[in-house]
Amino acid sequence: MIGFSLTDKQKALREEAAKIGKEILLPAREIYSQYSDQESRFQATLPFYQKLVKAGFVKAQVPVPLGGSNESFIDGAIVAEELYAIDSSIMLHVLGTGLGLMPLILGGTPEQQKKFLAPFLTCEGEPLASLAHSEPGGTANWLEKGGQGLETTARKEGDYYIINGDKLWTTNSAGWDGKGAALACLCCRLSEDGGPQDPNDDPASNIIVFLVTRDTIAQNEPNAYQKIAEPNLMGHTAASGPLTRYTNFKVPAADVLGAPGTGASIILRAFSMSAALAGAMAVGTMRAAFEAALKFAKEDSRRGTVPIIERQSPADLLINAKIKIDTSRLLAWKALDGVEKGTGDDSSRYEACLQAKIYCTDQAVSAVWDTMQLVGMTSYRTDTVFPRLLNDATVFSLFDGGNIGVRRRQLQQLMQAENYQPWASLW
CATH class of the missing domain: 2.40.110.10 (Butyryl-CoA Dehydrogenase, subunit A, domain 2)
Structure with missing residues (x-):
């Protein structure tokens, strides 16, 4: 049975993540942006990261069987989208921590997992x-x-x-x-x-x-x-x-x-998981741009007789961005759902994660740019969200394994295999 609806528990998780994220993260950028160098800005985020730790977002990077609170990979994608839409830098602390723990989660002995995961399960301090x-x-x-x-x-x-x-x-x-x-x-x-x-x-x-x-x-x-x-x-x-x-x-x-x-295999598996989550991060950035542009389009007429949402060209730009966001989200969720449920074989699940990384992150810059074209020159002002979101979006196809140098080459290797099954991830 194919389903595209969140469970009641997942809906509650999304709402709670959005609520806590706005309470904790919204004030952060104004504070850390006053510093001129990367290191000072990073250090200025410490109080906000501590609050996320206390709220359980770092513990949520660890699966329940190992003492964490992560019940589902989809849950992780939901939270990533919600919070990344609010503040990318601080959420990268959290999700980078999740990636850092992934090799231990995947390949550690029970003794190693008990010892080294302990600081990340207490909801205290600021463990990275x-x-x-x-x-x-x-x-x-x-x-x-x-x-x-x-x-x-x-x-x-x-x-x-x-x-x-x-x-x-x-x-x-x-x-x-x-x-x-x-x-x-x-x-x-x-x-x-x-x-x-x-x-x-x-x-x-x-x-x-x-x-x-x-x-x-x-x-x-x-x-x-x-x-x-x-x-x-x-x-x-x-x-x-x-x-x-x-x-x-x-x-x-x-x-x-x-x-x-065994080391290389562990690292490759960790990066396959991060690939799909990178897609969810990109969705968060695209969504923030879309929501800002939609609000503008409904409120501003550009001195015309009707809000520009009623004009065809602005509406088309919004439609283009919305389709990119929705298709990206579904691709990321599908990949993570396949990993969780064991759909297909290892190669097909890996392929789905690679597709999510490549497609979702390749859409990010164009989706944000669509929204900026709608808003026009106003979107070029640094006191709007758009320059920040565009700058954030540019890294998605470059990091976590560049889409050209790494991720497409990994997908190419899968396709070159003699036993490659193009549709194995579907059943």
């Missing part, structure tokens, strides 16, 4: 998590045989691994004070000499993932972990995706999450 994968030189081809692979390397030395390398665009990874997130799932390439990848090796066989906490960082030498820079961004102006450096950084061997041979 990060998936530390991306690097300054890019990681689109990190698993290509014969390529350079990850530049961040790890070698075994007694009961520890020694890590060297830089990470960049790793949301939340430096924490609030530059001394690390509460938990980072750190992706490295196993290399005894720290040299380039052997072109004859299968890169996936050398990927290793570590569970790194603030305590791990504190137990290292002061210069073993450093926050080097916090790039200023054109959108998501209070988010954090710092450049960090590991220099002879020691991690206990007991804190390996994904051993060589």
Whole structure:
């Protein structure tokens, strides 16, 4: 039976998320926007993030069987859309934390899950998590045989691994004070000499993932972990995706999450889940632009005789944006519903998540631009929501695996398989 209606519980969740989101997040932008640099804006969001933690939004990133409150992937998409429409930067703290926890949720032992998930289940404090994968030189081809692979390397030395390398665009990874997130799932390439990848090796066989906490960082030498820079961004102006450096950084061997041979698979699965949620984030941004434009169209006549909603061209622009939003939302929900219910096989579920990421995020800029054309020059003013939403929208097809360099190539690989079944996700 195919259904397109939210349950009563999901409707209540949406209403509650919208209510709490407006109470907590609406005042935030005016406060953090007064700062001129990314790091100061990020730090200014701390009180608002603490309120979201207290309200249970971080605990909701963890499934109920592991002590969290997330009952459904669709529930996560509903909340992401509602809150992303209000403030993208602070919600990226939350959703970045969810992505940071995903490798542990998917691949951790029960003992690791109990230990490392604990700070995220209390609804107290300001715990951040990060998936530390991306690097300054890019990681689109990190698993290509014969390529350079990850530049961040790890070698075994007694009961520890020694890590060297830089990470960049790793949301939340430096924490609030530059001394690390509460938990980072750190992706490295196993290399005894720290040299380039052997072109004859299968890169996936050398990927290793570590569970790194603030305590791990504190137990290292002061210069073993450093926050080097916090790039200023054109959108998501209070988010954090710092450049960090590991220099002879020691991690206990007991804190390996994904051993060589399994680490790459865990990371790929985590990014497949984040793909569909990125689609929901894009829907939130598009929706905020649509709602602002609809209000304008109903209230403003542009000195004519009727509100411009009654003019054909403005109405067509709204219609175009609305269709993009509704189709994007359904695609994201379908992908997450398939993952949750096990529809099709692993490949078809992965394909659905990739489609949601590519389609939804590709629509974001054009949907916001549709609304700006309706409003006209007024939308170009920085005291309206439109410049912010347009700047936010531009990143969706670039981050979480760029749609051109990563996500379409992953979809291409699925289609190249001899046993590819185009419609397996439907039944």
